[in-house]
Amino acid sequence: QRPILRRFSCPGTVAEDFRREEQPSGSVETGSEDKTPKKTFSEVQKERREQAQRTVLIHCPNKINEKKFLKYLSQHGPINNHFFYDSFGLYAVVEFGQKESIDSLQNGTHTPSMGMEAAIPFRSRFFNLKLKSPSHQTSEQPCVRSSNQLPPSSKKLFELLCYAESIDDQLNILLREFQLTEENTKLRYLTCSLVEDIAAACFPDCTVRPFGSSVNTFGKLGCDLDMFLDLDEIGKLSTHKTLGNFLMEFQVKNVPSERVATQKILSVIGECLDHLGPGCVGVQKILNARCPLVRFSHQASGFQCDLTTNNRFALKSSELLYIYGTLDFRVRALAFSIRCWARAHSLTSSIPGAWITNFALTTMVIFFLQRRSPPILPTLDFLKTLADAEDKCIIEGNNCTFTHDLNRIKPSGNTETLELLLREFFEYFGNFAFNKNSINIRQGREQNKPDSSPLHIQNPFETSLNISKNVSQSQLQKFVDLARESAWILQQEDVDRPSPSSNQPWGLAAFLLPSVVNKTSLAKKKVKKPASERIKNLLESIKSNTTENCTSTNGK
Numbered sequence: 081q082r083p084i085l086r087r088f089s090c091p092g093t094v095a096e097d098f099r100r101e102e103q104p105s106g107s108v109e110t111g112s113e114d115k116t117p118k119k120t121f122s123e124v125q126k127e128r129r130e131q132a133q134r135t136v137l138i139h140c141p142n143k144i145n146e147k148k149f150l151k152y153l154s155q156h157g158p159i160n161n162h163f164f165y166d167s168f169g170l171y172a173v174v175e176f177g178q179k180e181s182i183d184s185l186q187n188g189t190h191t192p193s194m195g196m197e198a199a200i201p202f203r204s205r206f207f208n209l210k211l212k213s214p215s216h217q218t219s220e221q222p223c224v225r226s227s228n229q230l231p232p233s234s235k236k237l238f239e240l241l242c243y244a245e246s247i248d249d250q251l252n253i254l255l256r257e258f259q260l261t262e263e264n265t266k267l268r269y270l271t272c273s274l275v276e277d278i279a280a281a282c283f284p285d286c287t288v289r290p291f292g293s294s295v296n297t298f299g300k301l302g303c304d305l306d307m308f309l310d311l312d313e314i315g316k317l318s319t320h321k322t323l324g325n326f327l328m329e330f331q332v333k334n335v336p337s338e339r340v341a342t343q344k345i346l347s348v349i350g351e352c353l354d355h356l357g358p359g360c361v362g363v364q365k366i367l368n369a370r371c372p373l374v375r376f377s378h379q380a381s382g383f384q385c386d387l388t389t390n391n392r393f394a395l396k397s398s399e400l401l402y403i404y405g406t407l408d409f410r411v412r413a414l415a416f417s418i419r420c421w422a423r424a425h426s427l428t429s430s431i432p433g434a435w436i437t438n439f440a441l442t443t444m445v446i447f448f449l450q451r452r453s454p455p456i457l458p459t460l461d462f463l464k465t466l467a468d469a470e471d472k473c474i475i476e477g478n479n480c481t482f483t484h485d486l487n488r489i490k491p492s493g494n495t496e497t498l499e500l501l502l503r504e505f506f507e508y509f510g511n512f513a514f515n516k517n518s519i520n521i522r523q524g525r526e527q528n529k530p531d532s533s534p535l536h537i538q539n540p541f542e543t544s545l546n547i548s549k550n551v552s553q554s555q556l557q558k559f560v561d562l563a564r565e566s567a568w569i570l571q572q573e574d575v576d577r578p579s580p581s582s583n584q585p586w587g588l589a590a591f592l593l594p595s596v597v598n599k600t601s602l603a604k605k606k607v608k609k610p611a612s613e614r615i616k617n618l619l620e621s622i623k624s625n626t627t628e629n630c631t632s633t634n635g636k
């Protein structure tokens with residue numbers, strides 16, 4: 081019998097494992113680890129946001145002479161960066177060196193007359209470039225190089241995985257192929273910046289910031305773009321103007337609650353996007369959700385966008401995930417493979433429902449890595465002990481304080497391989513007592529479940545909330561069954577791995593790829609290998625042996 085019920089030892093106190101010893105000079109003792117200072121989340125956001133404000137999006141003719149295009153645009157000022165991409169037409173993202181270039185370009189641009197239709201004039205940073213003489217241009221130059229914004233096809237992924245040298249290699253391939261590219265990240269910040277221009281029609285000092293997987297280091301190509309409309313800077317009390325006995329206030333409209341205010345603001349922004357926003361289509365106002373939002377498609381970038389406001393917790397959790405994703409190279413590689421695995425087996429879905437979400441899966445990966453011995457990731461409570469005065473953050477009475485400075489956290493001494501971690505992840509959650517325990521990354525240990533929801537993952541900041549409240553018992557059971565099966569398949573890999581040059585599915589390729597490829601290859605494997613019959617029988621026997629355990633742990 082394989083040791084399916086193995087438990088991990090309790091990590092005990094982890095504080096000393098992660099605290100860096102400050103040196104008198106302010107530098108730290110780092111041993112052989114990477115000494116490059118890591119940027120904070122807000123430094124990255126600020127830099128990218130500023131870059132996006134100097135950037136424009138241009139719909140181009142399909143055949144374009146790149147050199148002449150850049151020369152034409154540089155009459156408005158120096159260009160720092162540019163790239164092209166295809167999305168039902170050719171688009172160019174052009175980053176100028178100075179903001180003034182945008183004014184100059186806008187001043188030299190006209191609003192088209194639309195024949196029978198009428199144009200709504202809006203000076204955005206989204207342009208249409210036309211050729212005065214199309215035939216002249218097409219014959220001149222080969223097509224421009226177009227940057228890819230999509231994840232790899234199943235076929236390509238299948239090949240890459242089959243030819244990999246090890247399971248560790250396969251996990252790294254998945255990460256490399258699915259993670260957001262530099263260009264895709266730029267396009268995400270640019271899209272937020274373009275939406276900010278539209279929202280600024282109502283709220284001139286507003287900010288639209290990306291959050292969620294677009295910025296938390298766990299984004300996969302093709303993931304949605306979560307945006308946060310930040311109105312906090314508007315009308316902030318400036319102390320130097322409060323001298324004397326007078327205090328000036330804005331006259332405002334009052335509504336019964338914060339929630340109603342949020343709904344009204346989003347409703348108006350939804351109308352602006354729908355009626356004024358170039359390229360914003362399919363605008364839906366989902367105002368009765370727990371967290372009201374406006375959903376729309378930004379056609380030119382191809383992003384499905386969710387715009388919320390009054391959602392500071394989500395920004396904070398994006399920062400926390402950014403820290404976890406940046407601390408150790410294994411975190412993202414493991415999270416990506418688990419997310420791909422869940423998608424391939426329909427455990428997650430793009431349609432809202434009783435499925436586990438990617439955010440919940442990422443939290444489970446973080447928790448699992450906090451439970452290793454020695455731990456790979458520190459607990460949130462420990463990150464709080466590293467915070468200084470400027471990190472202090474209280475949102476609606478909840479303490480959301482933790483250090484923003486990655487350089488204060490000592491890397492883990494754990495050297496486990498990705499292959500081992502992947503297998504152990506499946507084993508760990510294949511045997512987790514979901515019926516009585518809650519997953520808690522604040523404390524890094526299991527807690528008693530406060531309610532009867534099948535899967536309980538405590539929201540690290542609003543601790544009374546469960547981030548996986550939507551998950552049904554049957555979806556959880558499916559997750560548990562698949563986790564056990566996958567742990568088993570990975571254990572067999574040591575015995576069954578084909579030679580690296582054979583184009584045969586093995587390791588991740590054997591259970592990761594979506595239905596068609598997966599089914600045929602697994603079927604083939606079964607015909608070829610008599611061992612698979614043995615595995616199947618063993619699986620059945622393990623399932624029946626552990627039914628007792630399931631019944632008691634899952635409370636069915």
Ligand code: CTP
Pocket residue numbers: 291292293294296298299300303304306393394395397398437438439546547548
């Ligand atoms: N969020 C949260 N609590 C939830 C759901 C979401 O705090 N119950 C926050 C998280 O910060 C999450 C963000 O909202 O990252 C965006 O949610 P979502 O789009 O569902 O998840 P992503 O992490 O962006 O993952 P995906 O790639 O699937 O979009």
Ligand code: MG
Pocket residue numbers: 292293294303304305306
């Ligand atoms: Mg998202």
